[in-house]
Amino acid sequence: MKPPNDAEPVETDGGATTDLQPHPPPENICMNISHDGRYIQYNFSGNIFEVTAKYKPLIMLLGRGGGGIVCSGINSETNERVAIKKIMHACRDQIIAKRTLREIKRLRHLEHENIVGIKDIVLPPQRDAFEDVYIAYELMDTDLDKLIKSNQELTKYHHQFYMYQLLRGLKYIHSANVLHRDLKPGNILLNANSELKICDFGLSRVASDAMTQYVGTKWYRAPERLLSSSAYTSAIDVWSVGCIFLEMMTRTPLFPGRDRSDQLRSILEFLGSPTEDDIGSLNESGKQCLKMLPWFDRQSFFVKFPDVPFLAVLLLEKMLKFDPRKRISVEDALADPYFKTMHNINNEPVCTKLFDFDLEEHPVTAEQIKELIYHEALAFNPEPLAFNPEPATVEKDQ
Template sequence: MSSVGGMDGSPPVAEFQPTVTHGGRFLRYNIFGNLFEITRKYQPPVMPIGRGAYGIVCSVMNFETREMVAIKKIANAFDNHMDAKRTLREIKLLRHLDHENIIGIRDVIPPPVPQAFNDVYIGTELMDTDLHHIIRSNQELSEEHSQYFLYQILRGLKYIHSANVIHVDLKPSNLLVNANCDLKICDFGLARPSSESDMMTEYVVTRWYRAPELLLNSTDYSAAIDVWSVGCIFMELINRQPLFPGRDHMHQMRLITEARVTHATHPTSPSYNSIPSSSSAHNIAARQVIGTPTDDELGFIRNEDARKYMRHLPQFPRRPFVSLFPRMQPVALDLIERMLTFNPLQRITVEEALEHPYLERLHDVADEPICTDPFSFDFEQQALTEDQMKQLIFNEAIELNPNFRY
């Protein structure tokens, strides 16, 4: 299989010069106005590779292990209680999960001053790009690429679900990729236990990949919500644009039930030549795909108000995917339809998806490990104060750096 390209083609930036701090134990950088302070085992050069609302991400070499890592600075990590909880959850989960298709944690950098810190630095494996950038690039993607990405997502999810964990926030930007097409799932800040029956109080998951049961505020959610997200992601890989790009909560449900999907004819999409385009635009009329759910498909909804809402929506028939995407393999479309089943109780599981004929060439149950030690969310059962969360994160940093001395 051919490789995929890197994140962008921008020229390299000038080296950032560090200042030695805290008795020589730390190096402090000013990166585009962002303070970035890391331990001396990480030597220059430091290269910024991403930034967001949380802070900044830089690549740097660990000179003790000779490994390039990505270090994410979470600025003011304890200003918001939910954000601090997400940070602690992600650290604990990444330390517990060990799988080829899950990003590996390499470090939690000890703070310069114990207890008196507000920023958290997390080191992980360094990857080249993510599926979000690839989808929106001019990078050619064959169906073989998309199939291999799908297989790796499902392989990683099998392990995650076996650990009693639901990822909850799967989307292209949370799927990291190397040039050799290796894929790793990241960002476990919203992950929940699969045994939990209460609705997520901090639910802010990306709308476009949100399963119907979450849009309907179902209290009985399961690992099936991840499978729906994977179906949306796979169609986005093929189509080179989001399947259900809802503007808000209500619009998202309308897009699913009315299923009016506009197909991109991206020049590098496998379906580019399979969809006729008009002379005036490189897209085709919206078409009904999922359709309005039947009473049987609504059977999982316990809330009567939600049932009434769904029954009063305009009725649209479901159209088989094979009639809409005639050039795609029917076996691939069958898997997609099973992943995008409205009723989560009828939706295909990750294990069943891996055994589907579409993935027969890649599937090897002996090479699809499970987690034999389920993850415990017990630390979340108590109402943790800011100082307690700070101490727990500090403990994680010291466990990862047993030789660090103040």
């Protein structure tokens, strides 16, 4: 989605994108061709990164995480720059395998300007002998977490335009019967022209599924999740958006709890203790948990955040309701006066087909999930990779 003509782009070369810019290859990187020249292996300080030879050397390291590494590359067949994520041991463990397949399935179904797109799944060189999975996504410049922590100035317009795009993408997700469940600044990708895309659907679920207890980063977790409610709705994503919205404007997390109990206490200290009506959707365990806490008076949004625009505060109050039944919907949030200059229902599409596949309904083993992931890779690479007698020239031990 392009910003209006009077939009001010975020100049991300001021430091916001430092961590996501291609890093020069370190001296100890090694590159070698493999599997008859069909693949290239990169060794990043002992971490092997193996992709098909269509991705031009050099592959550039973007970042590391607990589950693997992310590199940038250029697909020589399409000339597209992509971010390739290596998910380590994705097919060894059933939980990680489920998350990986769920991410692939969701993103292939959800095609929207404000949702990151999958460009390729690297076909494993051996069908029955692979553990790692490589997924190529649209390459973006940075994420909202890095932007918030940077010294980059953000105007009121940026706050408004980022939130509008986030809600626009979320409307599409919810219309497909999917809950994201892990919205946080790090899962919101940005480009220098202020374009925004939602990513990381590994914890997402179909709205009608039985829900697991662990969901997402606790700072952005809705009260009903902290109280172990299993009957939650799309309102959990709206809560997360409200937390992200205020953090973006203040550059400080709203509810940075140390653990679940501290997180809940932090919420109540600000919103005040809920009424009997507010806890009507909770189970008995959740209600008993609240009764063990002291009474808290509600604080004023306007007093606590005097520099936040009036209309933004009014919208935040609708998003951050303790009772999920009283929380504003994404559709109503888009139509809120805060977005008066941007809202256009004819340019806020919904998904025309509900997503109805979920692993929780069909018990499967890690090996079965592995086969399903291989089939997803075949969808992007329908023909077996042909032997290339003249593989791309790669210098070794650079």
